[in-house]
Each structure stands twice: as structure tokens, then as C-alpha cells.
Amino acid sequence: MTTMTPDLAKQDCSDCPIRHRAVCARCEPDELERLEEVKYYRTYEAGQTVAWAGDKMDFVASVVSGAATLTQTMEDGRRQMVGLLLPSDFVGRPGRDGVRYDVVAVSExxxxxxxxxxxxxxxxxxPHIAERLLxxxxxxxxxxxxxxxxxxxxxxxxxxxxLLSIIARRDAVYxxxxxxxxxxxxxxxxxxxADYLGxxxxxxxxxVSALKRDGVIELQGKRRVHVPDVDLLMEEAGDDSDGGLLV
Amino acid sequence: MTTMTPDLAKQDCSDCPIRHRAVCARCEPDELERLEEVKYYRTYEAGQTVAWAGDKMDFVASVVSGAATLTQTMEDGRRQMVGLLLPSDFVGRPGRDGVRYDVVAVSExxxxxxxxxxxxxxxxxxPHIAERLLxxxxxxxxxxxxxxxxxxxxxxxxxxxxLLSIIARRDAVYxxxxxxxxxxxxxxxxxxxADYLGxxxxxxxxxVSALKRDGVIELQGKRRVHVPDVDLLMEEAGDDSDGGLLV
DNA sequence: CGCGCGCCTTGACGCAGATCAACTTTCTGG
DNA sequence: CCAGAAAGTTGATCTGCGTCAAGGCGCGCG
Structure with missing residues (x-):
């Protein structure tokens, strides 16, 4: 799993419309201006579908807030999430006519x-954007x-x-x-x-209850999670601890 | 899963050193010549390691024959294969300094x-090769x-x-x-x-014995597999049948 | 207020696949 | 051609997670 390098992360990108580091972190003023020309915003409610498999998407987008998921479905209804799109991730990348998976908003x-x-x-x-796209x-x-x-x-x-440590890691970037x-x-x-994890x-x-009982996480309500010790969580995940989340 | 389009497949690429369609199918004579300048061959025995995670690879390569696997390993030894490299696949793609996974030959x-x-x-x-790389x-x-x-x-x-239908599909390309x-x-x-399938x-x-007993496959020895009806196999796989392997 | 609904939790039970173990078949090298 | 190792098969048993079911919590709405 790749961690962001400190110098890239520290760069202030808060008002860049494409926050994904692949485009954003190194974007130069004139590129940004050109992006501004063609951008607009869209909001989806939780549960709303952004695109179905096979749709030709007429736009390319970056998640600003909330989350969306990329899902594969079998005919009998079994589902497997194959991607979790969090703020700064890209949808409908150039180089593809349509998307191959359902993209559904899971929160606003x-x-x-x-x-x-x-x-x-x-x-x-x-050229450098094409390169970053790869x-x-x-x-x-x-x-x-x-x-x-x-x-x-x-x-x-x-x-x-x-899963928790992936989300924690993403969060810690900020x-x-x-x-x-x-x-x-x-x-x-x-x-x-469950769909994500099979x-x-x-x-x-x-x-989740078990992890809470064992003190690995604390819950405030159903959704708010506090991780007192990231190393412990990563150990539970079976990953080799790399000494905390470097940000 | 993408199937090759008929016109691309029919093109004779048998003596092209890079058989992967991404580069090969559209390669033009002068590009090919330039490739010839810098190519050489390497052979690995079954079980031999091509590269370890983190290695800086000094070469880019295309599998000509045999197979290699890309494997992730946990500290306690659990292994998950994350890629199967069959003839025409690429290893050590440009744009990355090293490989992140173990690449091991599974057959010569x-x-x-x-x-x-x-x-x-x-x-x-x-430019068109860069595009195909993406x-x-x-x-x-x-x-x-x-x-x-x-x-x-x-x-x-x-x-x-x-798994069988993936290999069958690859084979049918020829x-x-x-x-x-x-x-x-x-x-x-x-x-x-087993490592591939979890x-x-x-x-x-x-x-495998069960599939044989039920007539979905026939075995000649341990390794040679005959699939009498590809549709049946794909149905067993839970994929929507797309009317045979289009080649 | 309380009713219904979405989301979550918890318990009881069963089964697909893991584990452990014995054995056979196929390779490999002397 | 044989001996030993590697690869594969098959059986018996165990177990983690799925399945089914009952109920709790929070929230919007009539």
C-alpha cells in the first residue's frame, strides 16, 4: 500500500478542483485555468446511482465530498464492491468509452x-498529465x-x-x-x-462489536469511529506495521 | 472481461517479439525495428524467481511461453496470487521503478x-504506444x-x-x-x-474431480484439460454466457 | 405521541471449505 | 530400473462464517 510522500501532501491543494494527487499535486497554474473552463458540480443523494455498467459517461469527475462505490453484480444478486471512491478519487477516466461497473453514492x-x-x-x-494518469x-x-x-x-x-485502516489512512492524509x-x-x-469485504x-x-469489545476501536454512535492506536489496528489487519500513518 | 476483436486477432503477429496486443496488434514496421534493437531473451525454470517485491527491474519483458505469477505474501506465510502472466503479458512496465510483488515462474x-x-x-x-500502455x-x-x-x-x-475459463479464453485467442x-x-x-483462488x-x-465427474471437463493426465462445451463451463463459473469464445 | 421503517445487533444452528492424515501417482536423478 | 521426492487424491473431522430469526435503536412522519 502506497503512502503519500510528505512533501507532496504538505502542498496546499484545498482550492484545486481536482484534488487527486495524480493531477493536483503537481498541477501548474495554466493547467488549472484550463480545467476551470470546463468544470461544473453535481450532487447525488445517498443511494442514488451515478452510472450503470455500460453507460457511456459524458463526463469525467473527481469526488469532492461523500463517497461512492464501484460494484460488480452477478445475475443471482451476489454483489462485490470492487472500488471505494473517496474524496479526491476519479470517475469515468479518459481512455474508456463507458464504465464497466455500477457507481452508486453511499453517502451524500x-x-x-x-x-x-x-x-x-x-x-x-x-504530456505530464497523461503520464500522471498512467x-x-x-x-x-x-x-x-x-x-x-x-x-x-x-x-x-x-x-x-x-477496511478501517484504509479509511483511517485516507483520512489521515488531511x-x-x-x-x-x-x-x-x-x-x-x-x-x-459486507459487500466490500465479501x-x-x-x-x-x-x-465490529468484537473489535470494540477488545478495545481496538471505540464507537460514538454507529458510524463515528475512534482508533486509539493505529499500530494496533494495523496489526489486527495483518499488515506489517510501518510505524503509524506517515503524512 | 474483454474479448479480442476478430480483426485484431486475425492479424499475424507470430514473429513479433512483443505479442501483447497492446503493443503488437497495431505495431508498425519502424516501431518493431526499434524494438529489435534492444531486445534479448531470458529463460527461467519452474519455481525460479524472476523478481522479488521491491526489486528495481532493469528490464521490461513480455512472456513468450510458459507462465509466471504475481504473488502477495503475509508475514505468517499466507499467500495470494494477484496476477497470472501468460504468453503475451507484460512484466516490469515502464512508469514504475520496481515490481511490488514476487514474480515466480510456475512452468518453464x-x-x-x-x-x-x-x-x-x-x-x-x-504517442500511440503510450496510449496503448494506459x-x-x-x-x-x-x-x-x-x-x-x-x-x-x-x-x-x-x-x-x-480460472479454467480464463485460461481457456486466453488459449482460444490463437x-x-x-x-x-x-x-x-x-x-x-x-x-x-489454490493460491490464485483463495x-x-x-x-x-x-x-476439479467433481467437475470431471460431472462431465464439465475431461482430464488427460493431471494437467491436460479438455473442455467439451465452453458454454457449460462458463455457466458453472457463474458468468453470463456470451455465446462461446469469440475469437 | 406512537407507528413504521431503515439500520443494526445478537443468538441458534448448519454447512462449505479448512485441517489433518493416509495413500497413490508422477516426476527426477543416479 | 529403482529410490526418493514432489504432486495429487481422497477420507474423516473440525470450525468460521453464512443463514435464519427475533428483537433493539433512532428517526421521520401522520
Whole structure:
């Protein structure tokens, strides 16, 4: 799993419309201006569908707030989430005609959209963005492969811990220094977590309770999670601890 | 899962050193010549390691024959295969300094290698190849996500059928027309299959026997597999049948 | 207020696949 | 051709998670 390098993270990107580091972290003023020309915003409510598999998307977008999921479904209804889109992630990447998976908002979702054609033209004319686009896709591939280990070989408890530590890690990107405790809101229902982890919602519920009972996490309400010791959580996840979340 | 379009497949690429369609199918004579300048071959025996996680690879390569696997390992030894590299697949793609996973030969493996620096220079100077490189990576991402569904939601029997149909599909690329029966050699041991599918080797063995008993596959020896009806296999895999393997 | 509904929790039980173990078949090297 | 190792098969038993079911909590709405 890749952690952001400190220098990139510290750069202030708060008003950049594309917050994904792949485009944002290094974007230069004139590129940004060109992006502004073609951008608009869209809001989706929880449960709303952004795109179905096979849709031709007429836009390219970056998640600004909330969360969306990428889901595969079998004919008999079994579902597997294959991607979790959190603020700064990309949807409808150039180079593809349509999306192959359902994209559904799991909490209120705001996306910063770009009309596809001008965006693609811009990519084509800006070599370093094209290059970062490949880098970004390779990062996603890494994440997908990391997740294959979770799905194939980890126990239910380890799966939950892995998911929590991914979200914690993402959250910690916006906090400075080396982090040892984190608090965040789970953007997912128990059912969505189950779909992500290849479990049932009952098992998710049981294991979350177990982690709480064992002091690995604390809950304020159902959704707000406090992790007193990130190292402990990562140990539960079966990952080799790398000394806290470096941010 | 993407199937090759007929016109691309029919093109004769047998003496092209990079058989992956991403580079090969559209490669033009002068590009090919430039590739020839920097290529050499390497052979690995079964079990030999091509690269460890974190290695800086000094070459970029395409699998010519045999198979290699990309594997993630946990400290306690649990393993999950996250990629299966069959003839025409790429290793050590430009844009990454090292590989992040262990690449190990599972059967005798011949790779067509390119020294990295000149290859990358060539990529940089040839826009359509750079574009195809992104396309290729997106295909891999799709495959990884497809596999997440297999790992997270399919039964042992469906998992085996899915793996067999992936290999059958790959094999059928070299045969003409719409294919309804295929024969191929499994390039994997039962243990490697288990690592790929998130199962134990005993379960793999049992389910292979079951598929044989039920007439879905026929075995000649342990490794040679004949699939009398590809549709049936795909049904067992839980995929929507798309009317045979289009080649 | 209280009714219904979505979301979550908890318990009891069953089963698919893991584990442990014995054995067979196929390779490999002398 | 044989001996030993590696790969694969098959059976018996165990267990983690799925399944089914009952109920709790919070919240919007008539």
C-alpha cells in the first residue's frame, strides 16, 4: 500500500478542483485555468446511482465530498464492491468509452465534473498529465491487488480491520505529522462494508462489536469511529506495521 | 472481461517479439525495428524467481511461453496470487521503478526482454504506444476487479470454473472462429491454483474431480484439460454466457 | 405521541471449505 | 530400473462464517 510522500501532501491543494494527487499535486497554474473552463458540480443523494455498467459517461469527475462505490453484480444478486471512491478519487477516466461497473453514492456525494471531450483534449496536449494518469491507474491496480489479498486470505476480523485502516489512512492524509490515533465517520453502512469485504452484514456487525469489545476501536454512535492506536489496528489487519500513518 | 476483436486477432503477429496486443496488434514496421534493437531473451525454470517485491527491474519483458505469477505474501506465510502472466503479458512496465510483488515462474518461462531505458525512450517518443500502455493497464485493472468478484463471492466450484475459463479464453485467442470446445495444458500446480483462488489445494483437487465427474471437463493426465462445451463451463463459473469464445 | 421503517445487533444452528492424515501417482536423478 | 521426492487424491473431522430469526435503536412522519 502506497503512502503519500510528505512533501507532496504538505502542498496546499484545498482550492484545486481536482484534488487527486495524480493531477493536483503537481498541477501548474495554466493547467488549472484550463480545467476551470470546463468544470461544473453535481450532487447525488445517498443511494442514488451515478452510472450503470455500460453507460457511456459524458463526463469525467473527481469526488469532492461523500463517497461512492464501484460494484460488480452477478445475475443471482451476489454483489462485490470492487472500488471505494473517496474524496479526491476519479470517475469515468479518459481512455474508456463507458464504465464497466455500477457507481452508486453511499453517502451524500459531491463531484466536480468536467465535460469529457475538452478534458481529453487537454490530457492529450499536456504530456505530464497523461503520464500522471498512467501513474494513477497503476496505483489503483496496486490497491486492487492489495484488496485481493484481503478477499482471498484474511479472516473476517482482519478484513474489518483492513477496511478501517484504509479509511483511517485516507483520512489521515488531511492531518499533519505522524498519526497514532484517528477519528473518522464511516461513510458505509454495514451492508456496504459486507459487500466490500465479501462477508455478510451480520458477520460485519459481529466483528465490529468484537473489535470494540477488545478495545481496538471505540464507537460514538454507529458510524463515528475512534482508533486509539493505529499500530494496533494495523496489526489486527495483518499488515506489517510501518510505524503509524506517515503524512 | 474483454474479448479480442476478430480483426485484431486475425492479424499475424507470430514473429513479433512483443505479442501483447497492446503493443503488437497495431505495431508498425519502424516501431518493431526499434524494438529489435534492444531486445534479448531470458529463460527461467519452474519455481525460479524472476523478481522479488521491491526489486528495481532493469528490464521490461513480455512472456513468450510458459507462465509466471504475481504473488502477495503475509508475514505468517499466507499467500495470494494477484496476477497470472501468460504468453503475451507484460512484466516490469515502464512508469514504475520496481515490481511490488514476487514474480515466480510456475512452468518453464521464456521472456522477451528489453533494456529499460531505451524502451522507455521509445515509449516517450511514440504517442500511440503510450496510449496503448494506459489502455493495457486499464485492462489489467478490469481483470483484477473481475477477480475480486471471484475471490469475494464465488463458491469453490465456481472459482475453479472461472480460472479454467480464463485460461481457456486466453488459449482460444490463437484459434480461429467461434470456439465451443477447447483443450489446453494447465500451466499451474494445484497449489498455485489454490493460491490464485483463495482456497486450499485439497479443495482445488476435490472440485476439479467433481467437475470431471460431472462431465464439465475431461482430464488427460493431471494437467491436460479438455473442455467439451465452453458454454457449460462458463455457466458453472457463474458468468453470463456470451455465446462461446469469440475469437 | 406512537407507528413504521431503515439500520443494526445478537443468538441458534448448519454447512462449505479448512485441517489433518493416509495413500497413490508422477516426476527426477543416479 | 529403482529410490526418493514432489504432486495429487481422497477420507474423516473440525470450525468460521453464512443463514435464519427475533428483537433493539433512532428517526421521520401522520
Amino acid at each position: 456525494l459531491v463531484m466536480c465534473c468536467f465535460r469529457k471531450a475538452p478534458f481529453e483534449k487537454m490530457i492529450a496536449s499536456t 501513474e494513477m491507474t497503476l496505483d489503483e491496480l496496486d490497491a486492487a491487488r492489495e484488496w485481493m489479498l484481503v478477499l482471498g486470505r484474511k479472516t473476517a476480523r482482519e478484513k474489518i480491520a483492513s 492531518a499533519p505529522g505522524v498519526v497514532r490515533s484517528v477519528t473518522f465517520d464511516l461513510p458505509l453502512t454495514r451492508e456496504a462494508m 462477508l455478510t452484514l451480520e458477520t460485519v456487525s459481529r466483528q | 518461462l521464456v521472456m522477451c526482454c528489453f533494456r529499460k531505458a531505451p524502451f522507455e525512450k521509445m515509449i516517450a517518443s511514440t 489502455e493495457m493497464t486499464l485492462d489489467e485493472l478490469d481483470a483484477a476487479r473481475e477477480w475480486m468478484l471471484v475471490l469475494g463471492r464465488k463458491t469453490a466450484r465456481e472459482k475453479i470454473a472461472s 484459434a480461429p472462429g467461434v470456439v465451443r470446445s477447447v483443450t489446453f495444458d494447465l500451466p499451474l500446480t494445484r497449489e498455485a491454483m 482456497l486450499t489445494l485439497e479443495t482445488v483437487s476435490r472440485q
